[in-house]
Amino acid sequence: MAFRQTAALLSQKSKSKSASWAARQFRDPYVKKRLSDPAAYRARSAFKLLEINDEVNGFIDYPDVNAVVDLGAAPGGWSQVVAGRLGWGERKKVTPSPPPQLWDRNDEVEEEAPADFSVPGYQEKKAKRKSSKRSRVVEAELTHFDPLNIDDADFLTSNAHIGRGTILAVDLLKVEPIPGVKAIQADFLLPSTTRLLTSLLRNAQNPEGKADVILSDMAGNVSGNDAHDIHSSLEICEKVFEFAREHLRSAESIGRKRGGVLLMKFFTHPLLEQFRDEVLNPNFHHVYYIKPDSSRPASKEGYYLCQGWKPF
Numbered sequence: 001m002a003f004r005q006t007a008a009l010l011s012q013k014s015k016s017k018s019a020s021w022a023a024r025q026f027r028d029p030y031v032k033k034r035l036s037d038p039a040a041y042r043a044r045s046a047f048k049l050l051e052i053n054d055e056v057n058g059f060i061d062y063p064d065v066n067a068v069v070d071l072g073a074a075p076g077g078w079s080q081v082v083a084g085r086l087g088w089g090e091r092k093k094v095t096p097s098p099p100p101q102l103w104d105r106n107d108e109v110e111e112e113a114p115a116d117f118s119v120p121g122y123q124e125k126k127a128k129r130k131s132s133k134r135s136r137v138v139e140a141e142l143t144h145f146d147p148l149n150i151d152d153a154d155f156l157t158s159n160a161h162i163g164r165g166t167i168l169a170v171d172l173l174k175v176e177p178i179p180g181v182k183a184i185q186a187d188f189l190l191p192s193t194t195r196l197l198t199s200l201l202r203n204a205q206n207p208e209g210k211a212d213v214i215l216s217d218m219a220g221n222v223s224g225n226d227a228h229d230i231h232s233s234l235e236i237c238e239k240v241f242e243f244a245r246e247h248l249r250s251a252e253s254i255g256r257k258r259g260g261v262l263l264m265k266f267f268t269h270p271l272l273e274q275f276r277d278e279v280l281n282p283n284f285h286h287v288y289y290i291k292p293d294s295s296r297p298a299s300k301e302g303y304y305l306c307q308g309w310k311p312f
């Protein structure tokens, strides 16, 4: 006989989950830092990018970095970091307030990353994924096109200054305006989104529509099915790599051995190690596995920082 939990028990459980989440947030040094930092980053994850960038040769800071694509950008912490490094407007200090709901959701996604499990081989799974239909469709919508975000009155009246380059931020969710950032609300996995990104990258200074840095902090919603979740992470990584193959500027054309950078999040699993060995390693001069201190130890997320694009 199958038992179902009563509504009362479920609600008790969810209350205790919220309480433990709140207690953890209260203790978290990065949440405290985010709320008190004059930079006022929208998401705790901003510190992960800062940490990776500042500790691994400041790849965003080179003056030749002029086009950056931020995939899975909401609520916008990474884009804020990039915009700041490319010289865009000053951010204002905010009054500490409870962490935004948007981040809470993403944070829980990280924490609930799948545990280890066994699955059949990489190639079979890859073929199966390709044939499966996507159930979720979000058409590309450019939410903020103006590079100066001139409809942002606050920005105009503040002492913000104008930076350089093109920064594209893509997410299923809306990214509120950030000076210097073009936000696109869309499903990155749809071909229409990559077409839109291509057209937005192209301009007189960048006729080929290349990006100097591609960032991906994307993670799908955790379904509770380990096999599904790990394959969703792999699917995202593969799509991001395909995008990089078309759009990343090569180390050779930049004239720096570490030029042409791809930073991507993944969930730790042997299939993702295989992906690194077979796909990333041959195409970059340097590939690092990074688990920033600001990434919660319980989370199975990690980052591959790939530097020096040398198309195979």
Ligand SMILES: C[S@@+](CC[C@H](N)C(=O)[O-])C[C@H]1O[C@@H](n2cnc3c(N)ncnc32)[C@H](O)[C@@H]1O
Pocket (backbone or CB within 6 Å): 042, 043, 045, 046, 071, 072, 073, 074, 075, 076, 077, 078, 079, 106, 107, 170, 171, 172, 173, 186, 187, 188, 189, 217, 218, 219, 220, 221
């Ligand atoms: C951990 S959050 C990113 C946080 C962000 N780096 C920041 O600093 O604010 C992951 C994001 O990936 C987005 N995402 C997941 N799958 C996506 C997809 N297929 N296309 C676009 N965005 C996606 C989610 O909506 C979520 O906002």
